Amino acid sequence: MRKVFVAGNWKMNGDRQSIARLLDGFAARVAASPGIDVAVFPPFVYVPAVGERLAGTGIGLGAQDLSEQASGAFTGEVSGAMLRDCGCQYVIVGHSERRRLHDESDAIVAAKCRAAFAAGLTPVVCVGEILEERDAGTTLAVVERQVAALFDGVAPSSLAGVVLAYEPVWAIGTGRTATPAQAQEVHGHVRGLLAARDAALGAGTRILYGGSVTADNAADLFAMADVDGALVGGASLKADQFAAICAAGARRR
Ligand code: PGA
Numbered sequence: 309m310r311k312v313f314v315a316g317n318w319k320m321n322g323d324r325q326s327i328a329r330l331l332d333g334f335a336a337r338v339a340a341s342p343g344i345d346v347a348v349f350p351p352f353v354y355v356p357a358v359g360e361r362l363a364g365t366g367i368g369l370g371a372q373d374l375s376e377q378a379s380g381a382f383t384g385e386v387s388g389a390m391l392r393d394c395g396c397q398y399v400i401v402g403h404s405e406r407r408r409l410h411d412e413s414d415a416i417v418a419a420k421c422r423a424a425f426a427a428g429l430t431p432v433v434c435v436g437e438i439l440e441e442r443d444a445g446t447t448l449a450v451v452e453r454q455v456a457a458l459f460d461g462v463a464p465s466s467l468a469g470v471v472l473a474y475e476p477v478w479a480i481g482t483g484r485t486a487t488p489a490q491a492q493e494v495h496g497h498v499r500g501l502l503a504a505r506d507a508a509l510g511a512g513t514r515i516l517y518g519g520s521v522t523a524d525n526a527a528d529l530f531a532m533a534d535v536d537g538a539l540v541g542g543a544s545l546k547a548d549q550f551a552a553i554c555a556a557g558a559r560r561r
Contacts, residue, residue: 310514312344312557313537316544331361333547339365341558359395370398376419388427399424401431404477414457432471439478448497455501464506472515473539479519488528491517495534523552530560
């Protein structure tokens with residue numbers, strides 16, 4: 309059985325004070341959600357401090373991006389090894405905001421995924437269509453292309469342990485969530501794509517849903533067979549919301 313995973317992507321929000329309040333607000337309650345994986349993804353500069361506060365809570369730590377390079381003259385970049393060194397277990401790769409605002413291509417996303425594995429991190433790779441693509445009926449083809457890029461030049465087994473996040477771009481930060489049926493359609497398709505490459509990868513890979521997940525809709529999304537958790541943006545900045553989403557995840561188990 310795939311373990312439910314609830315991930316909080318804080319994006320570029322917070323400061324030392326508000327982050328301390330947020331962690332005080334949910335850490336104890338979330339630690340009481342046994343049997344699921346929970347992790348938060350602060351901005352780079354807060355990663356070490358958040359890691360210290362999370363010690364002993366069972367809540368995991370991740371970053372929002374990494375360089376595809378291992379080290380060197382890449383001003384402003386952060387390597388996977390640095391993230392490991394600062395206590396990260398996870399890293400988000402290919403978030404739609406990176407793809408859109410920083411022109412991250414499928415090939416770069418795939419390179420970052422490989423760099424994450426090379427550093428001993430679990431990549432949480434985001435895929436998803438924009439509204440025009442959904443309206444044009446190309447959602448599955450878009451996601452197929454994004455997933456296929458991850459397999460370029462690597463053995464399927466080397467992706468064991470990857471976490472995927474289906475995030476329809478039109479649902480991110482808009483309050484417009486995909487219906488559970490819309491999510492399941494894509495999740496089921498993605499699982500089929502993985503299984504076609506490697507049966508164990510298909511059966512074992514966790515596929516999270518992301519896009520306006522809240523305490524109100526999490527349980528319905530988690531009820532879908534191929535939705536293994538959530539990548540939560542806005543609601544992860546509210547202690548009560550995030551704790552409630554984690555509780556819904558614990559009930560799904
Ligand atoms: P949202 O963001 O929950 O605020 O829609 C999700 C994400 O971008 O990961």
